[in-house]
Amino acid sequence: MATMPILPNMPALDLIKSFKLKTKQQELLIRVSILCLVYILAFITRLFSVLRYESMIHEFDPYFNYRTTLYLTQNGFYDFWNWFDYESWYPLGRIVGGTLYPGLMVTAALIYRILHFLRFAVHIREVCVLTAPFFASNTTLVAYFFGKEIWDTGAGLVAAILIAICPGYISRSVAGSYDNEGVAIFALLFTFYLFVKAVNTGSLAWSLASAFGYFYMVSAWGGYVFIINLIPLYVLVLLITGRYSMRLYVAYNCMYVLGMLLAMQIRFVGFQHVQSGEHMAAMGVFFLLQVFYFLDWVKHMLSDTKLFQAFLRITVTCAVAVGAIALGLGMLSGYISPWTGRFYSLLDPTYAKDHIPIIASVSEHQPTAWSSFMFDFHILLFLFPAGLYFCFKRLSDATIFIVMYGLTSMYFAGVMVRLILVATPAVCLVSAIAVSATVKNLTVLLRSKNKGVQTGSTKGSSSSKASSKALLDQSQPFQKNGAIALLFGAFYLLSKYATHCTWVTSEAYSSPSIVLAARGAHGSRVIFDDYREAYFWLRQNTPPDAKVMSWWDYGYQITAMGNRTVIVDNNTWNNTHIATVGRAMSSYEDEAIEIMRSLDVDYVLVVFGGVTGYSSDDINKFLWMVRIGGGVFPVIKEPDYLVNGEYRVDKGAAPKMLNCLMYKLCYYRFGEMLTEYGKPPGYDRARGVEIGNKDIKLEHLEEAFTTSNWIVRIYKVKPPNNRW
Amino acid sequence: MGRASSKEDVGALFRSLRSAYAATTLNLKIIDLYVGFAIFTALIQVVYMVMVGSFPFNSFLSGVLSCVGTAVLAVCLRIQVNKENKEFKDLPPERAFADFVLCNLVLHLVMINFLG
Numbered sequence: 001m002a003t004m005p006i007l008p009n010m011p012a013l014d015l016i017k018s019f020k021l022k023t024k025q026q027e028l029l030i031r032v033s034i035l036c037l038v039y040i041l042a043f044i045t046r047l048f049s050v051l052r053y054e055s056m057i058h059e060f061d062p063y064f065n066y067r068t069t070l071y072l073t074q075n076g077f078y079d080f081w082n083w084f085d086y087e088s089w090y091p092l093g094r095i096v097g098g099t100l101y102p103g104l105m106v107t108a109a110l111i112y113r114i115l116h117f118l119r120f121a122v123h124i125r126e127v128c129v130l131t132a133p134f135f136a137s138n139t140t141l142v143a144y145f146f147g148k149e150i151w152d153t154g155a156g157l158v159a160a161i162l163i164a165i166c167p168g169y170i171s172r173s174v175a176g177s178y179d180n181e182g183v184a185i186f187a188l189l190f191t192f193y194l195f196v197k198a199v200n201t202g203s204l205a206w207s208l209a210s211a212f213g214y215f216y217m218v219s220a221w222g223g224y225v226f227i228i229n230l231i232p233l234y235v236l237v238l239l240i241t242g243r244y245s246m247r248l249y250v251a252y253n254c255m256y257v258l259g260m261l262l263a264m265q266i267r268f269v270g271f272q273h274v275q276s277g278e279h280m281a282a283m284g285v286f287f288l289l290q291v292f293y294f295l296d297w298v299k300h301m302l303s304d305t306k307l308f309q310a311f312l313r314i315t316v317t318c319a320v321a322v323g324a325i326a327l328g329l330g331m332l333s334g335y336i337s338p339w340t341g342r343f344y345s346l347l348d349p350t351y352a353k354d355h356i357p358i359i360a361s362v363s364e365h366q367p368t369a370w371s372s373f374m375f376d377f378h379i380l381l382f383l384f385p386a387g388l389y390f391c392f393k394r395l396s397d398a399t400i401f402i403v404m405y406g407l408t409s410m411y412f413a414g415v416m417v418r419l420i421l422v423a424t425p426a427v428c429l430v431s432a433i434a435v436s437a438t439v440k441n442l443t444v445l446l447r448s449k450n451k452g453v454q455t456g457s458t459k460g461s462s463s464s465k466a467s468s469k470a471l472l473d474q475s476q477p478f479q480k481n482g483a484i485a486l487l488f489g490a491f492y493l494l495s496k497y498a499t500h501c502t503w504v505t506s507e508a509y510s511s512p513s514i515v516l517a518a519r520g521a522h523g524s525r526v527i528f529d530d531y532r533e534a535y536f537w538l539r540q541n542t543p544p545d546a547k548v549m550s551w552w553d554y555g556y557q558i559t560a561m562g563n564r565t566v567i568v569d570n571n572t573w574n575n576t577h578i579a580t581v582g583r584a585m586s587s588y589e590d591e592a593i594e595i596m597r598s599l600d601v602d603y604v605l606v607v608f609g610g611v612t613g614y615s616s617d618d619i620n621k622f623l624w625m626v627r628i629g630g631g632v633f634p635v636i637k638e639p640d641y642l643v644n645g646e647y648r649v650d651k652g653a654a655p656k657m658l659n660c661l662m663y664k665l666c667y668y669r670f671g672e673m674l675t676e677y678g679k680p681p682g683y684d685r686a687r688g689v690e691i692g693n694k695d696i697k698l699e700h701l702e703e704a705f706t707t708s709n710w711i712v713r714i715y716k717v718k719p720p721n722n723r724w
Numbered sequence: 725m726g727r728a729s730s731k732e733d734v735g736a737l738f739r740s741l742r743s744a745y746a747a748t749t750l751n752l753k754i755i756d757l758y759v760g761f762a763i764f765t766a767l768i769q770v771v772y773m774v775m776v777g778s779f780p781f782n783s784f785l786s787g788v789l790s791c792v793g794t795a796v797l798a799v800c801l802r803i804q805v806n807k808e809n810k811e812f813k814d815l816p817p818e819r820a821f822a823d824f825v826l827c828n829l830v831l832h833l834v835m836i837n838f839l840g
Contacts, residue, residue, distance in 0.1 A: 245811060254827060262834055
């Protein structure tokens with residue numbers, strides 16, 4: 001080797017040489033920088049609607065969460081915990097403190113307090129809007145550690161990347177979607193990670209952490225039932241496959257007892273852990289585990305197998321008998337309540353349609369179509385089976401868990417669209433294993449030289465070493481070219497995934513639902529801000545104790561933004577009250593006014609999309625009002641509103657339909673309105689027909705306010721006539 | 725024939741169990757005693773509940789769960805401290821005891837909150 005030439009700028013070269021890191025440090029640097037970038041990516045990809053419209057809360061449910069968080073920050077925790085809300089469900093009121101999951105509100109209030117402590121004077125609404133993206137970023141970190149626990153750091157990184165942009169998760173965690181799921185998915189993955197870590201290490205500290213994770217999940221979302229059923233199922237599978245160990249005992253017992261005790265601190269959950277059928281699996285597995293390990297201990301102590309067999313027989317029969325008697329007594333006497341309708345309809349999807357129309361009417365509860373799966377998962381849909389294959393090749397306690405999580409959550413995602421959200425972390429993790437293992441195998445092929453397996457990558461798994469050894473016997477260049485081609489294919493697929501996810505986020509999941517946008521005649525954007533216009537009118541032009549009757553979809557928004565008392569809202573806890581409102585909306589005006597006077601209604605609010613072509617208005621929801629009202633009051637019969645089984649609003653519609661309150665309120669003065677060029681006046685753009693009853697006269701109500709695009713219409717109930 | 729053999733089976737069972745148990749070390753026996761005491765306390769509470777009724781339910785649950793919880797945690801401690809368990813070979817017993825104390829602390833704090 002030639003002598004080193006003396007370079008002019010020696011100090012700079014020394015500086016560069018001092019930066020040369022060892023391989024391990026380089027790897028750490030790469031990993032940390034990837035995680036930082038993924039963290040930032042997960043946050044900013046959810047900000048589309050904040051950039052396009054403004055920083056506001058979306059949809060319906062988040063408005064209730066926002067209102068309660070506002071109350072919490074203004075009045076403190078004790079007032080919040082014991083709050084009785086008299087402004088909703090008039091005249092019944094609602095015990096808010098005992099009927100909500102406080103995790104989300106407490107989290108947002110905590111972040112708000114911390115920011116104020118650091119002298120960032122932000123408004124609570126900003127904190128609420130950005131809570132979900134912040135927790136989505138945290139979820140990517142948890143996914144990294146989880147992937148590292150299940151497989152290795154490569155899979156962890158890929159999992160973090162996949163879950164950062166996966167549309168199934170983005171749909172419920174965009175900025176502005178201030179809902180329980182935004183925080184709950186983080187809590188779910190965190191609890192699962194801590195539990196798998198506890199099973200792998202057998203340490204009481206990790207089990208305690210997983211109990212706290214479970215407590216956070218219980219405080220955040222009703223879907224915690226998934227955790228308390230999946231973990232016992234997992235323990236059962238481990239017992240059956242013979243992988244039981246002392247670590248499993250320590251992990252499950254500590255987590256179950258402490259987790260159950262912590263979960264019962266939430267008033268909404270209460271004593272369900274010992275009384276509800278949905279939680280009995282966990283208790284059953286708890287007792288089973290005690291019996292199992294007791295028998296194992298006795299077997300270890302006794303050296304004689306024959307005696308042990310006798311002991312085994314006695315104990316098992318006693319235990320099974322006692323368990324069966326206790327369970328039977330509990331269920332028969334009604335002490336252990338059966339599965340509630342919400343969760344029973346997951347096991348039997350046809351149950352809700354026949355028995356509980358309110359659950360059946362929610363669009364998120366419908367079964368999932370294949371297009372939804374493709375839309376929300378894209379390439380993960382076929383990477384998931386590939387990942388399952390890799391998991392089965394290298395079975396361990398952790399991979400068994402992720403396989404079970406994946407399969408059960410995919411089943412539930414198939415039953416209900418909303419639950420794609422729960423399946424997303426599992427699908428991302430399993431697909432990450434597939435991607436990481438495939439890329440590793442291919443790069444091992446690439447990096448292997450002619451010398452053979454010694455120079456193979458040290459990071460390859462044993463299976464890849466075996467495969468590379470076998471393949472090296474064949475012709476080298478073809479293998480290398482094939483590997484390069486496959487790698488390019490893999491990267492192409494991943495780049496298509498990223499493009500698809502960004503497109504989906506931008507087009508489908510970033511709409512605030514309370515502000516509508518459309519393309520005008522010249523391609524310019526037209527914004528319909530009618531909802532907020534109407535609620536603000538209510539806030540400023542009605543007496544403070546006015547009561548507003550509307551369909552339950554808008555209840556939360558009216559109380560949060562309009563600050564007025566409502567009759568029914570999205571909580572839907574009282575079916576009869578909702579049916580009363582439904583009956584009022586579907587009756588003739590004379591009958592309806594009796595119902596409205598009995599409920600002290602001052603204003604009626606309806607949503608109408610005939611002028612703008614907005615299709616989620618009350619006329620399209622009307623059949624549900626009839627069904628729910630008819631479910632409780634037999635005087636409302638659905639066939640009265642249909643013609644030949646068809647739902648129409650034009651001249652051929654049923655007379656009851658043409659004269660019911662909802663029709664009159666929506667189409668009042670609409671008969672003179674010209675909506676579209678070349679169509680007659682009174683042309684309903686949402687239904688595409690000319691309406692049947694154009695000459696509407698209202699006797700007991702008068703029009704109070706109609707928004708600029710006729711989307712929200714508010715009517716005032718006239719006081720009774722003077723009796724001279 | 726079956727009755728007599730099962731009787732002497734049971735007797736032989738108890739004898740061999742007793743002799744095998746006598747061979748365990750002292751610290752494990754202390755933990756076993758503690759577990760037995762906790763279970764016994766839980767049983768007393770259940771009997772009392774059967775006699776008197778279960779109102780207020782949260783107090784009953786917190787009492788029983790604290791006994792069951794501390795029994796379960798003591799069993800976990802026993803597992804981790806037992807020299808015969810290969811899986812916990814390199815876990816120092818001080819660490820196991822510290823975990824035990826921490827979990828008990830959390831258990832009793834939550835129990836006090838739940839007692840009502």
